[in-house]
Amino acid sequence: MPTHWFFYHTAEDPFAFPAGPGALKLRLFVQGGQQLCCTVIHSDRYDSPGSEQPLLMERIGSAGAYEIHEAVILTETGKCRYLFHAQNPAGEYVWFGERGVAGNREHAGSFQYAYMHRPEALKLPSWSTGAVVYQIYPSSFNHGTLQGITEKIPYLQELGVTAIYMTPIFESPSEHKYNTSDYYRIDPAFGSIDDLKALVEEAHRHGIKVLLDAVFNHAGDTFFAFKDVLEHGEHSRYKDWFFIRSYPVRQLPSPNYETFAKAEVTMPKLNMDNPATADYMLAVAQYWVREAGIDGWRLDVANEVNPQFWTRLRRELKAEFPELLLIGEIMHASGPWLRGDQFDGGMNYVLREAVLEFFALQSGGPARFMEQLLHAEALCNDQANSAMFQLLGSHDTERFLTACKENGRGWDREGTALKRMKLAVFFQLTYIGIPMIYYGDEVGMEGATDPHCRKPMLWQAQEQNAELHEWYKTLIALRKQHTILQKGSFRPWFTDEVRGVLGFVRRWEQDKIGVIINNSPNAYQLELCSLRSDKNVLTDLLSGATIRNSGRILVEIEPFGCLLLY
Secondary structure, three states, rough: OOOOOOOOOOOOOOEEEEOOEEEEEEEEEEEEOOOOOEEEEEEEEEEOOOOOEEEOOEEEOOOOEEEEEEHHHHHOOOOEEEEEEEOOOOOOOOEEEEOEEEEHHHOOOOOOOOOHHHHHHHHOOOOOOOOOOEEOHHHHHOOOOOOHHHHHHHHHHOOOOEEEEEEEOOEEEOOOOOOOOOEEEEOOOOOOOOHHHHHHHHHOOOOOOOEEEEEEOOOOOOOOHHHHHHHHHOOOOOOHHHOOOOOOOOOOOOEOEEEOOOOOOOOEEEEEOHHEEEEEEHEEEHHHHHHHHHOEEEOOOHHHOOHHHHHHHHHHHHHHOOOOOEEEHHHHHOHOOOOOOOOOOOOOHHHHHHHHHHHHOOOOOOHHHHHHHHHHHHOOOOHHHHEEEEEOOOEEEEEEEEHHOOOOOOHHHHHHEEEEHHHHHHHHOOOOOOOEEOOOOOHOOOOOOOOOHHOOOOOOOHOOOOOHHHHHHHHHHHOOOOOOOOOEEEEEEEEEEOOEEEEEEEOOOOOOEEEEOOOOOOOOOEOOOOOOOOEEEEEEEOOOOEEEEOOOOOOEEEEOOOEOOO
16 A cells, blocks of 8 residues: 555535535645546445445646645535545555545545535525625725715726625724724714615615625724723723723723734723623624615624624524625635525635736736635635625725836836736636625726725826726626626646746636636647537637637737736
């Protein structure tokens, strides 16, 4: 028996998870470079040993040191027993099960997926699959008011977005509004509750959903409960709403209470372990859905809040509003929060870092980029991956076009910056998940990190980049027209490390779309063998050009160009 093979699997999400009624998806990590053929044998947990059925696993691709293999097994009872068999080209093989690697199946033991509970088959809002989200920083969008945003709903519809997400709009003394004074009042600078209702109504009339930003990790120091603690100290009825280290409470020279980040005195951390605090914030989340008809929440600093609160919030909100979308702000790998009991998806900053590295910084090649994509995808279940906000930037990051202009290799950074930005947008709108566009990116806005990335929206046509604007509109329209680009799986196709080119395939049922990206200043020629179709032609959805399916098919991709082949 070979002793040098490595495997990893556990009978829990994201290595084993429901993939639909009576379907269990299994994911196996194996050591890279071994060229293993992997098979899963499975049966009902209560069937006699030896009655298992074999199913060849699909090799998804390499994520660096390990390769990913997947299979979907069908079960009538939801009670599964399974183990893996792996064989190399030389005919050597091992079994891998709950007790590890062994030369025979009995010694390996079987993994047990005891029961596939129906609630675990995470149900997403019906509208989220085809969503394209547009993030708005209200102070800077249009007149800095909700009414100003309402006036631009037709613009957003023409762009093609189907949902807007606004950073906080509740009363706060700051411009960014992340230190909330009153969770039940719209900040007067933005308008009133009636203005929010009008915005939601107008958005819905144009087929656009509305998500708000909830800040439940911390409040502002002008929040009524914290003001009471400042005034009454340990005698305050709200002292357990926060994490106070000593009394009297002081803010300067350094706070003696927990805050957001490091000593942000205006942002005292909320104690969500305290039932009264949790009750209050849950009521806030319910109130705005009931009163204004919003369609979802983006939850700020979600990774620092007690997960039990999120579980309760999800359970109670979804029971009343099953079509509500819940997105957690987690700026690192967010898999543990996306198991079906907390959030539908997250803001995918991990993906942004990979996209930034490959397209803007050009500090990594196609192989590394593809490995990062597969690694990030493998750490979440399919439902969570389909609900991730795939962003190039936000109010917390440098503008992507600025990153392209300031970075890149020695050749003409300024001249290729727009082309590299367009390639990144092309990837974003042809990849899995929910594309999220930061306001102004579509017209070429620039800026370093806060506050420069939060500058006023460019509304004058002469200041906008018309080429980039049309590019966004074209790609959004294509995504909305083709179910494959909304629901299809992602599979690596090829990487050409020397020439800076990669390809991947989106698959849905019997249809495929091949995506090719040439992230280099040189033209690239490719022979399309693996995409040959039983139909007579292939079509480039970007240009409308057709390629006859006869004999050898050669296509040429221009420098910093791309193809979308159906």
